[in-house]
Amino acid sequence: MYSQTHFLFPLFIGLLLYRVGIFSWKLALFAGIVGIFIDIDHYIEHIIHSKKNKFSLRATWNNSIKLHKFNQRSFIHYWDGAVILSFLFLIVSLWYPFIALALAIGYFSNLLLDVPNFAKKTILKLKIGELYFRESWVEVLFCVLLIIGCIIVLLL
Numbered sequence: 001m002y003s004q005t006h007f008l009f010p011l012f013i014g015l016l017l018y019r020v021g022i023f024s025w026k027l028a029l030f031a032g033i034v035g036i037f038i039d040i041d042h043y044i045e046h047i048i049h050s051k052k053n054k055f056s057l058r059a060t061w062n063n064s065i066k067l068h069k070f071n072q073r074s075f076i077h078y079w080d081g082a083v084i085l086s087f088l089f090l091i092v093s094l095w096y097p098f099i100a101l102a103l104a105i106g107y108f109s110n111l112l113l114d115v116p117n118f119a120k121k122t123i124l125k126l127k128i129g130e131l132y133f134r135e136s137w138v139e140v141l142f143c144v145l146l147i148i149g150c151i152i153v154l155l156l
């Protein structure tokens, strides 16, 4: 899924925890940022595997959305990485349990959202300048619901 979904979903969970007094709003925001940051591996894999435009964010984006010349997901998107990172979160939780929880929410929500493949249900294919966009109606609907959910949680 796209970065905005990877941000909104853990943010929503973080805001729920904020509402019940477990998280500060900063930690809720942090969980959302972690959700996006996990996909930094797409950029690193691009630098490693790409023949040209190695450091281009645009080339990284287009390969991820449309071209799929190689897999941009590193080990942190698979079981071995999940075991290693879970162990790291566990260590962090000994000193900073809520930061560890925010890290875990951001990380595991990213993995969870990457599982379904909505590519066939694409409603929107765009090319703006040199950037490709493909959006599925499921993801658009999900994002709208998450935004509404975040607003409701904040207003409660």
Ligand SMILES: [Zn+2]
Residues within 6 Å of the ligand: 038, 039, 077, 110, 111, 114
């Ligand atoms: Zn991902």
